[in-house]
Amino acid sequence: MAFNSLSLELNEQIVAFIDTDREVCNFRLICKATKWAVDTYRCIVWRGRYAQRYDLPEKLSGLEISMQYKLRSKLLRKSAKFLMGQEPREIRCLEILRDLVVESYANLPVGRKAKHPSNNLNVIQRFVQRSGMLRRKFACLKEKSNINPFLQTLQLVLTHLQLNPSLVKARPVLGFANSQFAVYSRPDDFPMFSPNGTWQISTKLLLHIANFFKFHLTEKGETLYELFSQLKAHEKPKAWNSRLVQGGGVKKLGKHWKGTYAYLHDLNDMDAIRRCKPDDTDFFTDSIDHHDGFQTLELDFEPAANRARWPDNFESHLKAMPTRILCKRLDKLNKTKDPGPIQLPRLGRWGNLHGEQLSQEPLSPPGTPGVTRADIELPLPSTREPSSPTSPTGPKRGVHYHQFSGSGNDAEPFHCRGILHPLPPQEEIPGWYRISFMKYFDPLAQPDTMPPQCDFTWAPFQSPPSERRASSKLYKPAGADYNLSDMYQVDDEPEITPGCWAYEGVVLPGGMIMLGRWWSPMDGFGRMRCMGPFIFWNVDKDD
Secondary structure, X not given: OHHHHOOHHHHHHHHOOOOOHHHHHHHHOOOHHHHHHXXXXXXXXXXXXXXXXXXXXXXXXXHHHHHHHHHHHHHHHHOOOOOOOOOHHHHHHHHHHHHHHHOOOOOOOOOOOOOOOOHHXXXXXXXXXXXXOOOOOOOOOOOOOOOOHHHHHHXXXXXXXXXXXXXXXXXXXXXXXXXXXXXOOOOOOOOOEOOOXXXXXXXXXHHHHHHHHHHHHHOOOOOOHHHHHOOOHHHOOOOOOOOOOOOOOOOOOOOEEEEEEEEOOEHHHHHHHHOOOOOOOOOOOOEEOOOOOOEEEEEEOOHHHHHOOOOHHHHHXXXXXXXXXXXXXXXXXXXXXXOOOOOOOOOHHHOOOOOOOOOOOOOOOOOOOOOOOOOXXXXXXXXXXXXXXXOOOOOOXXXXXXXXXXXXXXXXXXXXXXXXXXXXXXXXXXXXXXXXXXXXXXXXXOOOOOOOOEOOEOOOOOOOHXXXXXXXXXXXXXXXXXXXXXXXXXXOOOOOOOOEEEEEEEEOOOOOEEEEEEEOOOOOOOOOOOEEEEEEEEOOOXX
């Protein structure tokens, strides 16, 4: 054969012009020379094909790249029919998708924004289009669900695809009645985080919030459809544009955000919706904020904001500061050494899918950020370790959390102050954050007209009905002594008044979308009737 007379390097160059993997396999069978070109220990052929299709990770040998490429190609090509995420093929596909998420932008330095889309994200988008993976089963929060939390976590990470029907095949919104019940449920009944101190996110609740806003943003004829469809590409929810990491301190979010919130204008509806049974399909009329377009929010993480004192009054309502247990856990995650390359399964005639371990390259230097599970959550130690002079006695600014200030417009100008702190990885996916802030309005810019109100109706830029008669003193929101020439000079202990609104949410990995709840800290009866869901997405232009 003519290929036997060619050098190894020349045969490798020939393979580079072959289009499909099947044709590469056929070329490999021609003769010994072509077989050696494809199966050389350097695996240049498969490394090149990997780099064309995926983001090439660091610190992986040619053999590991080759085996990972073959495994992904086989499973992603055949896909899976996603139901509950419990079948073996579903789980294998979910594991590959998780790896693609974690390894996205693997060739970028930590913290640097990408100028081009991630190959991994393109692969994920094509897989979602074929598999229908984002077609969610929305069970009522009152019911136990058999859906795999692993599947729900990945669905939540890919919220940007759900909110952009043009990127994937448009799917009708399912289970809106259950989502409406979830977003207006009492936080004490369905908290956003697990109450056992593990900081496990309630993915079911956040998926319901995302589904709720998907209905109002993408369904024709709904309140926000026309407004949302007129946004430019960079003004819509989008995927992350940098590596997802757990360590390295606290991430600062982007500056410019758009979003909205919802509430029930009639508080009798709030009581009725909380009495709904799981099989009820009644819809209630949501009031969606869309005065003069979407709400805007501008966050400021400059050092001056971090030097400002975090008010005790805000903390008493928000519980925004990370706990000492969480701080110690984050310290352990941040100091975790690189465990080395991933053990990859064998395929085909080399062994089974759970076979022997491949050859390993030298370990990365300690503390080197990588993409090979340096960010995996480790179990907490069973014994109490002795404290050292460097052990944290409490949350440290710039290490365990960032304080920020902000401003925006919601029918009228408002300001806010808040706390951002990281969360442990969820299903081995790093990059989650909890955000909490107190929003308060500028008393010099109150609207001239208010919507009709009585003892059972209200609007979230008014005082709640339960407090309307209780206070007769002059309206003075928290931060009313706000010096507009110095945006960080706020009262040492600002007063909580009817002009304050508390927000708590989760920032999805990559820092581009946040979902959560808002409520009135002045709810006198403690029934949390003046509350609802919110969504914000980052609209910073790509550099």
